[in-house]
Amino acid sequence: MSIELSKIVQSMEPSATLAMSGKAKELKAKGETVYDLSLGEPDFGTPKHICDAAVAAIAAGHTRYTVASGIPELKKAVVANYKDRWGLEYDPTQCVISNGAKHALHNSFFCTLNPGDEVIVPAPCWVSYTALIKLCGAVPVVLQTKESDDFKLTADDFRAAITPKTRMLLLCNPSNPTGNLYSKEELKALADIVVEKDLFVIADEIYENLIYGDHRFTSFPTVRDGLQDRTILVNGVSKTYAMTGWRIGWTIAPAAVSKKMGSLQSQETSNPCSISQYAALAAITGDQSCVKTMLVEFEKRRNYVADRIRNIPGLSCAEMGGAFYAFVNIKEHLGRKYGGKQIDTSEQWCLELLAQKKVATVMGSAFGTEGYFRASFATSMENLKESFDRIADFLK
Numbered sequence: 495m496s497i498e499l500s501k502i503v504q505s506m507e508p509s510a511t512l513a514m515s516g517k518a519k520e521l522k523a524k525g526e527t528v529y530d531l532s533l534g535e536p537d538f539g540t541p542k543h544i545c546d547a548a549v550a551a552i553a554a555g556h557t558r559y560t561v562a563s564g565i566p567e568l569k570k571a572v573v574a575n576y577k578d579r580w581g582l583e584y585d586p587t588q589c590v591i592s593n594g595a596k597h598a599l600h601n602s603f604f605c606t607l608n609p610g611d612e613v614i615v616p617a618p619c620w621v622s623y624t625a626l627i628k629l630c631g632a633v634p635v636v637l638q639t640k641e642s643d644d645f646k647l648t649a650d651d652f653r654a655a656i657t658p659k660t661r662m663l664l665l666c667n668p669s670n671p672t673g674n675l676y677s678k679e680e681l682k683a684l685a686d687i688v689v690e691k692d693l694f695v696i697a698d699e700i701y702e703n704l705i706y707g708d709h710r711f712t713s714f715p716t717v718r719d720g721l722q723d724r725t726i727l728v729n730g731v732s733k734t735y736a737m738t739g740w741r742i743g744w745t746i747a748p749a750a751v752s753k754k755m756g757s758l759q760s761q762e763t764s765n766p767c768s769i770s771q772y773a774a775l776a777a778i779t780g781d782q783s784c785v786k787t788m789l790v791e792f793e794k795r796r797n798y799v800a801d802r803i804r805n806i807p808g809l810s811c812a813e814m815g816g817a818f819y820a821f822v823n824i825k826e827h828l829g830r831k832y833g834g835k836q837i838d839t840s841e842q843w844c845l846e847l848l849a850q851k852k853v854a855t856v857m858g859s860a861f862g863t864e865g866y867f868r869a870s871f872a873t874s875m876e877n878l879k880e881s882f883d884r885i886a887d888f889l890k
């Protein structure tokens with residue numbers, strides 16, 4: 495008799511971003527040259543002083559289990575950072591250090607949602623939100639935003655989507671995959687509804703340090719009183735410090751929620767890697783010039799990508815205020831033949847682009863919005879240039 499899968503995992507798909515990057519890696523392993531814009535992962539090495547701190551942590555014997563919810567020094571540094579930047583006061587016990595922000599999101603959903611609860615997820619949305627919500631038996635209510643609203647959830651649309659089962663709003667700001675940023679006023683309009691309807695919010699602010707041009711980031715709980723008690727902040731070091739492989743993220747949540755998350759973690763995973771926690775501590779408390787250096791480079795790439803998209807007939811893209819993604823409208827290029835092959839969906843388009851031109855991107859449908867592809871510009875200028883030359887050629 496074969497082992498039966500649980501009902502809850504039967505419909506679970508692998509992460510589409512990781513699946514596309516996996517396809518690119520497979521081709522590379524076969525000796526093909528692949529131009530990979532699939533993954534949102536900085537191509538920079540982790541800054542040296544952070545790596546040195548990890549080596550020092552090993553030498554100092556920080557190689558054992560830590561407190562399941564993370565080392566107190568790191569929690570203290572994380573909350574001090576929110577106080578310094580946003581004036582938000584939290585107790586270090588409200589912070590839980592996890593194995594990346596993805597794990598922090600899982601903890602957040604698992605500790606707050608009951609089966610049947612609805613979570614409003616503005617789309618286009620990052621690929622893992624809906625899967626993680628469904629794993630709790632809760633219901634992601636994917637709400638399409640409009641390109642004409644810069645893909646931002648409006649207060650009217652939010653209000654109209656609320657039902658008696660709505661518990662939570664998920665806000666990803668700056669957004670993966672569109673790079674849009676909410677203004678303080680826009681956040682305030684959403685926050686007023688959150689308070690009026692007695693909801694709570696998961697604010698995924700993992701791209702908060704990657705902001706371009708005149709754009710300004712506002713942390714959600716700062717926009718009015720009464721939000722700290724109904725917001726779970728999610729963040730981490732992966733994107734800001736080029737530390738994707740170290741697996742450190744965190745939540746800052748109301749004390750009772752954090753306590754349970756710590757218990758959940760103690761049962762499920764124990765502590766996140768002890769060495770990575772010391773590295774993350776060095777990242778947060780150390781010299782921040784590395785962040786600026788990487789940001790300058792990302793901004794050059796963002797400007798280059800925006801320019802390329804503007805100059806390829808039939809492609810368009812909303813202004814990227816933050817993060818490192820372009821969400822590119824290809825509607826004019828669907829419903830036609832490519833090399834004799836009919837292409838109607840963004841998935842077919844991305845797979846064919848990979849097959850014919852060896853450029854890896856992610857289909858808009860994976861983010862809940864058809865008619866687009868996502869290109870990550872967390873990669874070298876050479877890679878971007880060759881990729882967009884090939885995309886232009888593909889569209890001819």
Ligand code: PMP
Nearest residue numbers: 594595596620670700730732743
């Ligand atoms: N949130 C968003 C919006 C992301 O793009 C990512 C990317 N991986 C994560 C959370 C998770 O980040 P990590 O687990 O690497 O900390």
Ligand code: GLU
Nearest residue numbers: 509511512532533534670
């Ligand atoms: N968040 C990144 C992305 O969207 C990394 C992959 C993932 O975790 O989904 O590409």
